Amino acid sequence: MPEFATRMEGITGSAIRAVFKLLAKGDIISFGGGNPSAESFPTEEIRSIVDSLLARDGANLLQYGPTEGYAPLRRAIAQHILAPKCVHVAEEQILPLTGSMQGFDLLCRVFVNRGDTVLVEAPTFLGVLQTLNLYGAKLVSVPSDEEGVCVDALESLVRKHRPKLFYCIPTFQNPSGRTIGIERRKRIARIAAEYDLLVAEDDPYWDLRYSGVPLPPIKAFDESGTVLLFNSFSKIIAPGLRVGSVTAEAPVIRKMTIAKQSADTHSPNLTQAIVAEFLSRGLLPQQLARILPMYGERMNAMLAAMDAYFPESCAYTRPEGGLFIWGELPGGDMATLVGRAADECGVAFIPGFHFFADPAGQEGTFRLNFSGTAFENIEPGIRRLGALFTEAAGAPLRLPCKAAQ
Incomplete structure (x- = not known):
């Protein structure tokens, strides 16, 4: 062999x-x-949606689709997922994904060269560690406390290593369950702007709050266009649909779209349409x-x-x-x-x-x-x-x- x-x-x-x-x-x-x-x-709701979609537009949904994604889904994400988080963007700043993990692979394809330094929380999601290692990134850990990532340490490490990227899960982090406070979120956005640092903000758990007050994502404070926000429907609807999204500046989305073309051509039209209809019907x-x-x-x-x-x-x-x-x-x-x-x-x-x-x-x-x-x-x-x-x-x-x- x-x-x-x-x-x-x-x-x-x-x-x-x-x-x-x-x-x-x-x-x-x-x-x-x-x-x-x-x-x-939501099995019954999805069954009803699938029946309706296939009756109404089955031929198109079962055909090839655009890499940029199903347009109604992009609109629905902007209206029902991002706007409630105080993130207001145009549709061309949203790329549907075949699960949000695909987004991190595309991010690495577009930005990470072998040997580039990437900052990660300690601890952090093991799946992304695996992806970053596959692309040959040099990983540097940022310490965390009970309020999440320590931003003074983050800025110090940014100055020392001049990293390409910082990956974080600010809300109900996997694995720690911790949430980064509002002032630290603002500070991370400022650090990203000052040092031209890409921030990959992973946000699959934002809706799963059982007590306390919701906090806007770091992306809501992003004035420099350096924060990429990744969302997933796996935890709030169903993981088998394999639907997620990334929100970023339009030039970044265009590059990630090109990378996605060689990965899977496009995410499945039918599952994109299911999620779009689920959101548009107000079922979330x-x-x-x-x-x-x-x-x-x-x-x-x-x-x-x-x-x-x-x-x-x-x-x-x-x-x-x-x-x-x-x-x-x-x-x-x-x-x-x-x-x-x-x-x-x-x-x-x-x-x-x-x-x-x-x-x-x-x-x-x-x-x-x-x-x-x-x-x-x-x-x-x-x-x-x-x-x-x-x-x-x-x-x-x-x-x-x-x-x-």
Whole structure:
């Protein structure tokens, strides 16, 4: 067999793929993925929309379409997704994507040369770390605290490294669940303008707020055109539709459109039209009214169980929204505990070191997801995991870990 391309050296599969393999056993309580609940999918609404679309415009929707995207979707995104976030743009500044992850691949194609420095949060989304590594970027981590990325450190690193790009998830970050405050968002926009820094703002969780006050994205404060805003419908409608979008200045969108032509020609017309119709019919508010209480209840149940069963030495976040809780067990070795959790407790989670460009010193961190697990499984799953973590912390065991308990 011919040799693989050198860019594949050191590239491994996502840790989340391993969780899906565990789920094939059928007896695992999974806190490991990032899936929305199957109960959240608006199946009947989508069935009605598909029937209507095919009856009205089936021949066109099943034909090839423009790379620039389905025009009604671009209009709907501008009106129903961006305007409520105080982001006001023309349609030509929006490019529909085959899932928002495609957007990061296109961004790298257009802007990132091998060896370019890219700043990322510590921790950050492991899927984007994988993409950046594939394109040969030099990754530099920006530290975070309870209010998200530390902007003084960000500016210092920008001065030192002169990076091409800064990738961040300001709202209910994956994996930490943290949200960057309003003043830090404004400061990031100012830093981007002053240093001509591209900011890739990933915003898939903005609508998933269970308490507190919504904050405008960094893009709302962008006066220099250096912020690209990525949106996704995977968490708020359905991931199987594979529809997302990127919003940027028109010249950037034109370059990304050219890159997209060689990637997939265009995103599927039918799924673009489904999302456009879903938004235009005003179905998103009722969809959110249905799923937000469900997810909020699951998050609160998980936090209550963690309070009850996790050792006192274990620290964890208390998000106002999103899909994840982030924690750290001092002295814990999650690379070992993740296997024991699956084998002994019937529970899956993701060790936190996977979410760092530099994982040194992050052996005790972990991420838990509450959206993809049935409510009734959260308490027993956390109880079992708490027993394992308590044992690992050297504290007296309060409860047995075995899945039979």
